[in-house]
Amino acid sequence: MDASLPIRVASQGSVPWLSLIVLLPAIGALLMPLLPKEVNSGSNLPRNLALGILLADFVLILGVFSNLYIPQSPELQLVERINWVPFIGLEWSLGVDGISAPLVVLSGLITLLSAAASWKVESRTRLYFALLLLQASAQGIVFLSQDFLLFFLAWELELVPVYLLIAIWGGNRRLYAATKFILYTALASLLILISGLALALSGGEFTLNLGELTDRSFSGTIGILCYLGFLIGFGVKLPIFPLHTWLPDAHGEANAPVSMLLAGVLLKMGGYALLRFNVQMLPEAHLLLAPALIVIGIVNIIYGALNAFAQDNVKRRIACSSVSHMGFVLLGIGAIDALGISGAMLQMISHGLIAASMFFITGSFYERTNTLSIPNMGGLAKVLPITFAFFVASSLASLALPGMSGFISEITVFLGITSQDAFTSLFRAITIFIAAIGLVLTPVYLLSMCRRVFFGPRIPALAIVNDINPRELSIGLSLLVPTLVIGFWPRVAINLYEASTNSLAEALMRFTT
C-alpha cells in the first residue's frame, strides 16, 4: 500500500475510451433528477434521455471495439490506469481483452434493448431509468476492471439498483424476491472479498492489480481455498446448483425489461468472473477442481431442466431453463481446453441473447394477457400470431436448434469435453450422456409450454386486441437476428475472443505437465 505512487494515465490513445464507455450511463443517471418532475405519468423525457444515452453508449462500444480493439491479440488493450485511493490499493484500472470484449458488447445491447422495452413503466420513470443507467455503468466496470477492488466496488454497486428495480417495479412477491436477491448477493460478495484479500496479501507485495495477481502462482491450500471462495461467490450469480434459489424468484418477480437485464447481463457477470478469477488467476487450483466443476455443471443442467417442468409460471420456467443453460458454461470452463472455454464463452453470449429475447416476448404478451400462469392461458397463437412466432423462434434457439447460436455453443462445449484427454474416457462418456439427457429435456419443457400457451382451447377471459407493435418487433428482431447470425456464422463472435481463450487454455496447459 505505497501511498507515494504518482497518478498516472497510460492510455494507448489520448482519449480514455473505456472510461467514457462505462461512465457515460452514470452521468446520464446523475442527470435524471434534474429533469422536470413527472406531472402526468406519461412523460417520455426520462425514457428518451436513457435511450439516447444507452444508444450513444452502444454506438461508442461498437465504434471503439471495431476500430481500436485488435481481436487477434490476447493482450490487454486500451489500458487505463489512474491511482484512485492508493492506501487501499484502489486503482481506476480498465482494460479489455477477449474475455471482456464480447460481454461488454452484449451488455451494451441488452441494456439498450431493455430500456427500449420499458415502455410500460409509467410510475417514477426518472428513478427507474436512473437505476437502469447506474446498473449499466456498474456492469461495464465489472467487465472491464483490471483492479480487484474496482471490480468488487462495481460488483457491490450493482446491488442496490437491481434491488430497487425488482422491489419497486416487480410483481406481487417482489419484496420477497428482492430481499432474497440482495441477501444472497451480499453474502456471496463477502466470500469474494475475503478470497481477493487473501490473494492480494499472500505471495509477495500487496497488490490488487489483476494482471499482477495473474502472474503470481498461488499453489497449495491458499489457492484452493480462494478458488472455492470465488466459486461460491460467483456461483451465486451464475448460478450454481444449490445457490440458485434466488434466481427463479428474482426473474419471476421482476418486470420484463429487468428480467432481460438479469438473465442477459447479471448471470454473465458470474461466468465472466469465473473465467477471469478462477481460471485465469488460479490455474493450478482450477486444474485440480475442474472435474468437480463438470459435475456441478451436469447437476445444474439436469436439475434446472427438471425444475422447469414443475413451474406453472412462464417466467419462472424460463428462469429455470437459465439455470440449466448456465450449466453448459460450467461444463465448458471445466473442460480446461481451448474448445471448452470457447464454448463457454459462446454459450454466455448466446444465452444472453436468447434468454433476453424470451423474457422480452414473455413481457410483451404479459402486457396483453396480464397473466403468466400457464394453466390460465391457451390458444394465444390465433390472436397473437407474431408473438407466437417470436416465442417459438426463441424457444427453438434456446433448445439449441441447429442454425441458432445455442447449437454451436453447446456443441463446442461437448467437443471440448470429449477432446480433453486429461479425463478418463468413462468420465467423459458419462458427462456427455447426462448432459445430452438435459439437452433432450429442454425441448420437452419449452415446447410443452409453447403448446399449452399458444394452442389448445382459447381462454375467453383473455381479451386481447392487438398483436405486437413495430417497436416490440424491432426489439425482438435485434435479439433474434444476432442469434441467427452467430448460428450460421459463429466466426463473427468467436473472432472477438478466440485469441484470449486460446492463450487462457495454453496457460492452463502449461500447468498440466
Added chain:
Amino acid sequence: MKHRYSHKSLSNDALTMPEMGAILLSTQFMAAPDELLSLSINAGAVAPEGCVLLAMLGTLIVDLAGEKAASRWAPPICYAGLGAALLLLAIQWDTPLEPSFLGAFLADKLAIAFRAVVALSTLLSLLISWRYAEQSGSPVGEYAAILLAATLGGMLLCGSTDLVSVFVSLETLSVASYLLSGYMKRDSRSSEAALKYLLVGSAAAAVFLYGASLLYGISSSTNLQEIGIALLNSPTPLAALALVFVLATVAFKIAAVPFHQWTPDVYEGSPTPVVAFLSVGSKAAGFALALRLLVGCFGAFDEQWKLLFTVLAVLSMSLGNVVALAQSSMKRMLAYSSIGQAGFVMIGLVCGTEEGFASMVVYMAAYLFMNLGAFACIILFSIRTGSDQISDYAGLYQKDPLITLGLSLCLLSLGGIPPMIGFFGKIYLFFAGWADQQYLLVIVGLVTSVISIYYYISVIKMMVVKEPQEASEVVKTYPPIQWKTIGLPPLRVALISCVLITAIGGVLSNPLFQWANNAVAGTPLLQEAIELTTQRALV
C-alpha cells in the same frame, strides 16, 4: 529544554523510552518550585479549546437577554467559536510538537485529528439542533452552552496525557452528556434516559478512578508516559487489574458490548440532536482515550488488551447489528447500529499497525458525516411529523424526496455500499485487519455488515418501495415543506453537506486517507507502539 518532544527527536530515536522517563521524572520530583514556575506551559496548544470556551461564555451572556435574543445570537456565536477552533486546529497541524501544561496535554496529530472530529460533530449537531430545541420549548442558550462544555471536555480528553486531566475532561464530557440527555425535563423518557446514563456513567467513572489510583500506586506518577514506562519495567498483576478497570471505562464510553446497556434507552430518551452528538463526538473522544490509555500506557499488556478488545469487538459487531434488526424505532435502531459501528472501528484498534490506526481515523471521519447525515434526516422527519417509528416512514419518497434521498444515501453508506464514503472506510478497516491476520474480526465484520445492510435497506424499502396507497398515516398527512421557520435553514445546510460528503466523499476520498496516514505518521505515541509491535513480531 525546548523542542525536547519535537517530532523529529522522537521518531529518530534520539531518546529511548527509559531515558525520556528519567528526564520526565526529574522535572516532576526534583525541580525546585521557582524552576517549576519558570517552565513554559505552552498554553497555545489548547487555543482551540479556548475558542470553544469563549463561545460557551458568549452564549451564556446573550442568554441573559432573554430567549428571543438567545435564539437570535447563540447560533452565530457557536459557529464562530467552533469555526475558529477548527481553524486553529488546522494551523496547529504543522507546528512542532511540544507537550503543554507540563505533560498534562499533548497536541499531537492524533489529538488534532480526533479533536477536529469532535468539534465538527458538535458544529453539525448544533446546526441540526436549533429547530428541535425551539420546537420542544427548551431554552436554547443553555443548551448550546452545555453542548459546548461537552465539546470542551471531549476535545481535551483527546489530548490529555495525564490521568488527572483525563479524568476531569472525561467528567466534563460525561456530566454535560447527562444534562443534555435529560434536557427535555417534562418528558419522562428523557428523565429516565438521564437517570440511567448518570447512574451507569458514575459507576464507570468510579471504576476508572479506582483503576487510576492503582496505576498511580504502581508508578507514583499520573503522567501516562511515565506510567507506561513503569508498567513496562514491572508488569505486575495489579497492573492487569488496573487495565481491566480502565478498559471498562473506555468500553463504556464507546458503548462496546457488554458495556452498552445504557445506549438504547439513553438514545431513545434523549433529544435527537444530543443523540447525534453522543453517537459521534462522544464516541470519537472515547476512541482517542482508548488510544492514549491502551496504546500509550499499556504497551506492556499488549496481548491482553488486544485479546479483550477482540472479544469486545466481536460482541459489539454481532450483538449491535443483530439486535438492530428487531427495532421499530429509528433512534433505537441507530443506537444499536452505532454499537455495531464502534465494533468495526475497534478492528483498527486491535491491529495496532500503521494502517490499523489510520483506518480508525478514516472511519471515524466517515462515520461523522454519514451518521450525522442520517440524524439530520430523522430529526427533520420528526420535526415535521413528530414520529420516529420506522413504519411511519412508509411511502415518504412522494412527500419528501430530500429526506428520502439523504437518509437512503447515509444508511447505504453506513451499510458499506459503494460508492459511498462508508464503503471506503470499511474496506480500509478490513484490509488493515486482514493484513494483521485478525481473520476472526474481519470475517465477523463482513458477516455483520451484510446483516446491517439488511436492516438499513429495510428502512429504504419503507421509504422508497411502498406505493402511495401503502403510505403511513403520518406520511399521508405530511405537512407542506417549507424552510422559512427559524432554525430550519441551518438544518438544511447540515443535511445537504453531510449527504453530499457521504455520497461523493468516497469517490474523492484520497485526501482523507492521506490526512489520516499523516496523522498516524506524525504521532510519536502511535509510531512507538507500531515499532514495538513489529519488534515483537520479529522476535
Added chain:
Amino acid sequence: MSISNSTELICFLVLAFVVILGSLGVVLLGNIVYSAFLLGGVFMAVAGLYLLLNASFVAAAQVLVYVGAVNVLILFAIMLVNKREDLKPIPGLQLRRFLSAGICLGLLVLMFRVVLITPWSLPGPAAIGEGATVRIGEHLFTDYLLPFELASVLLLMAMIGAIVLARRDIQTVDVGTGNEVNQSLIEKAGTPLLVDKTTT
C-alpha cells in the same frame, strides 16, 4: 513496638472497623435516613485515616467537602422528598441479591489476592506533613493547571444544568413559530418506558 506505633495501629484498626461497618450499613439498611447519616460517619472515619497518613490538608478537605457539603446535601434531598411510595417488588430480588453479593465477594477475593502477590515497593515516599499544602498548591498551578482550570468549567456547566433542570418557569411557546410547546421530546411516545404518572 513503640507506643506511637501501637497507638497508630489501634487508631487504624478502629477507623477501619468504622469504615467497613459504616459502609455495610449504608448499603444494607432499609431506612435511607440511617444510610445517609452512616455515610457521614464513614466520611469522617476516612478523614481520620488521612490524618493517620499525615495528610492533614486532605483530611480537612474531606471533612469540608464530603461531610460539610455532599452529605448535608444528601440529607437535604432526602428530607425534601418526604413522599412515601410503595414500590413494586422486584421479581427475584433474593436471587439478584445473592448474585451481586457473590460477584462482589469474588471481586474482593481477587483484590486480596492481587494485593498479596504484588511486590510493593515499600516504603513509599515520605510524608511531607505541613509542607503538603504548599506542594498541592504548586501542583495545582503547574502540572495540574489544566485539570484545575477545567474543573471550574465543569462546575459552571453543572451549575447551569442544575438551574435549567430545577427551574419552574418553562417556556410555553416556540420562539420561531409561536406554537405551544411543552418541553418534551418531539418524537411522540410509542410505548412509554416509564409509566407516566401525570396522565394516569
